[in-house]
Amino acid sequence: MESWNTPLPARLPVQPDRLKIHDTSSQAERHPGNLAEASLYVCGITPYDATHLGHANTYVTFDLLNRYWRACGLPVTYVQNVTDVDDPLLERATATGVDWRDLAADQTELFRSDMEALNVLAPDHYVGATETVDWVVQSVEALVDNGTAYSVPGVDGGPDGDIYFSIDAAEEATDWTLGSIGRLGSEEMSTVFPDRGGDPERPGKRHPLDPLLWRVARPGEPTWDGRSLGVGRPGWHIECSAIARRLLPAPFTVQGGGSDLRFPHHEFSAAHATAADGQPLAGTFVHAGMVGYEGEKMSKSLGNLVLVSRLRQQGVEAVAIRAALLANHYRADWEWTPELLRQSMDRVARWRQALGLETAEDGSAVLAAAHRALSHDLDAPAALAELDRWAERAMARDTVDPATVAHSSDLSAPDVRTVASGLLGLML
Template sequence: MQAWSRPVVPSVPGSPCAPLLHDTASGGLVSVHTGERARLYVCGITPYDATHIGHASTYLAFDTLQRMWLDAGISVHYAQNITDVDDPLLERATERGMDWRALADDQIQLFRDDMTALRVLPPDDYVAVTEVVEPIADAVVRLLDAGVAYRVDTPDSAMGDDVYFDIAAAEAQGVWSLGQESNYDRELMERLSAERGGDPDRAGKKDPLDPLLWRAAREGEPRWETAAGAGRPGWHIECSVIALDRLGTDFTVQGGGSDLIFPHHEMSAGHAAALSGHPLAAVFSHAGMVAYAGEKMSKSLGNLVLVSELRERGVDPRAVRLAILEHHYRSDWEWTDARLDASIVRLAEWREAFGADDAARSSALSATVVLERVRDALRNDLDTPAAIAVLDEAAASGVDDRRLLRNAIDALLGIDLAAD
């Protein structure tokens, strides 16, 4: 699958180093210095209503991480999936009277356009589930053969049985255990499983939390004829297979929104460990949730602020990016028109302060010092609010090298002040 065009990232002088990043599994800040190359996987969209501000917030968080790695001279191999066949997509297509493939194609292109407008660095590998059904099915067969998956009788399918992951058997291998990524207790896991696509009450399962690996074909649903039988992949296994294939084991960072901590990232890690005998990733990092009108922004609630609609209204994508980066990536926060208005003003002030190369004021700050203060903020768990505060101060006082600051803002925060 084709991603989107890559923006130019300026090179900025100085002595950068890799950032510290919060690890959900350990609960602390860890160094994500990985030598000359970092490997990043961020879970992609289910393309039935893209791209809301919550999506944008997550992808900007890990875009900032990429920019910090690049600034430190570390190359990045970035992979992302597209869940282009799943129950929510099929349900939305039915509601709209559309073919599910057409709906997915429309929303994937809209997502590409939004990411381009926001100047998000694209993945090197952008992989749709429908492109890798056979490898996923082969992985399911391997898990069955290894005794860490099992079949459940499926009366509503004439094409075979559903296949589930056996959590207990996988734990017995000693590489992965339930809860090691999330640190959630059993009660919370069961509640979240029911809310987030699981089926804890399904008869025939060994454990209510055992996740679906392969859904046997049902009447009227998409199906593929594979080694695992006729049907389609479950949710978590897709990311395990894509990540292992494109990045390998023990990759640097697994990222996504905090709503993916459980069950998605927990189970993806379990599947990958059962398949490879190695941990999925060194660090599990998660972005906070964005609310609107008092509720978490979500497709199910319909309280979405779409990037595409803001763009259609003529809102500068740089202001949207600034409004998001004003909040720490791990925080939960609420989108308001007032926040956007403030970012529009800030963008204008920064363009006035750093947009031209005319003479500096006598009170001007050292641009080199300002740059290092921005880097220090971002090294500390991608603290974009602190970096913005440093730049607000510099905009008010002026700097002795506007070009340097302009390039730094572009390189580290992804905001091109020179653009029309």
């Protein structure tokens, strides 16, 4: 699948890798490992209504991590998927009378344009579920062969052969245990499972929370050749597990996504990978908070979406949207308001005003301070505050004789504009 176009960040003086980031699975802040290289998987959209600010918050968060690593001189391999076949997409296509493939293509293209506008670095591998069905089939067959997956009979005249993952068998065969990734309690997992694609009441399942791996063909649904699994289509969680195992090390450095993916998606993606080969899916699991609007979590099901594309159509600069997102710590749940956007627009204007006064200031101090802030669990609000302090200093200096202002003689030092774009993705 085609990705989008974003230039690699300008080369900055190499910074020390002192990152401590909150790992959901250990519930601790720690260095994610892989000092020589970094690998990142961020779960992508299901393209039926993209891109709202909750999406944007997640992808800007992990773009910040990508830029941090690159500023440390680390090579980064970044993978993102597109779940371009799944129940929500098919349901929306049916409700709107649009072919599901056309709906997916249109919304994926809108997502690409939004990411490009927000200056989110493009992934090295951008892959659709429909492109990787063979990988999924191989993965599910391996789980069936080792006894951690099983077939369920049809119900109410439905077809036999849906394949489910066995929690009990996986816990017996591996180090993974239910809840070890998402860190939700059993009651909370049971509550959210049916709201996030699960079917706890399905007759024939060995455990109510066992997730679907392969759905055999139903009339009117898209299908693929599943070889020994029969004709059908992939489940959700196995998609990311199969893609990650094909394109990244085992384990890779960071699995990222919104906090609503902690369970069941990341829980079971990790379980599938470990059950197949005994290795953890990722070393660290990092989750961005939820964005609310008018007192509710912003979500497609509630219909309270603030779309990036709509804001852009209204004339809002993408850099102001990005700055508003970075003004909130990535792990926080927070509320989008018109006032927040206004403050962000004013902030961008102040930075630009200060840049207009500067001709040769060494940005090394701003780079070091902002990078140090990001080292503490990607503290973007603190990094933006460093830009604010720099702007205040720049405007204060404008009131004195320019001949008395000392500028750096180091021609290799970055200017502040380069630091803002390269490290924070803010195109000023």
